[in-house]
Amino acid sequence: MENIKKEKKHYKRALTIAGSDPSGGAGIQADLKTFSACGCFGTTAIVAVVDENTVGVTGVHPIPVDFVTGQIRSVLDDIGTDAIKIGMLHSSELIMGIKNTLMQYDVENIVLDPVMVATSGDKLLQDEAIHTLKNELIPFVRVITPNIPEAEILLGKKIESQRDLPMMIRELSVNHKVSVLLKAGHLTEEKLTDVFYNAETDEILELTSDRIYTKNTHGTGCTFSSAIAAFLAHGLSLNDAVKEAKEYMKSAILIGSEYEIGKGHGPVHHFFKFWE
Secondary structure: OOOOOOOOOOOOEEEEEEEEOOOOOOHHHHHHHHHHHOOOEEEEEEEEEEEEOOOOEEEEEEOOHHHHHHHHHHHHHHOOOOEEEEOOOOOHHHHHHHHHHHOOOOOOOEEEOOOOEOOOOOEOOOHHHHHHHHHHHHHHOOEEOOEHHHHHHHHOOOOOOHHHHHHHHHHHHHHHOOEEEEEOOOOOOOEEEEEEEEOOOOEEEEEEEEOOOOOOOEOHHHHHHHHHHHHHHOOOOHHHHHHHHHHHHHHHHHHHOOOOOOOOOOEOOOOOOOOO
């Protein structure tokens, strides 16, 4: 009888380069949960251990840059990846170390969440690192996902209302040569319209949802950017990956709003598809 070798299956792979949140709602913990919920095998390179919970950030312990880049090489040399999500980066040296390392690999799907301020209001990015982020890393990645305060820092100007977003998003894209998802959650309108500018096709998409009144918003930025990376890893177009990620986020926030965990800003429900 002929021995037929069964062909092995392959996971869709997603790597997160970010900080560790011990409370499990943000950072690499949120990223791994999102990757898993969206059908990807998640890997990590930890850039910092953050002492935080749902109430706030107590401290940040940076991991040495050469150890961060070593983690990235270990993952990519062995497992590889179909997409990368980059989160909190605290220094210029770290930003350049990550960029120079990733330039050695053929990875197109890189999503950067330019984390500068935590949900609690705590600042997470050194001032001198903002220039390096803007001029070195942002033009290198495929898409960035700033919220309103982060976009204001990148633009150097205030965003007053929903009407400002289409103009601001084009300015962000042109300045930094990157596709941009500008999240509207910090605005006050009842209808939230995130705006996505696809620099590859010169399209603007408006992604509208009803405002959900909940304090469980810890890690929403991490989760949204990770979902985009996961859907890009599955081979979706940029527009479709953003649309699918938005739908995932709407349900994760809505169902997560029914829960209470911690004394401050709780997390979204990453696994709403599987259990409640």
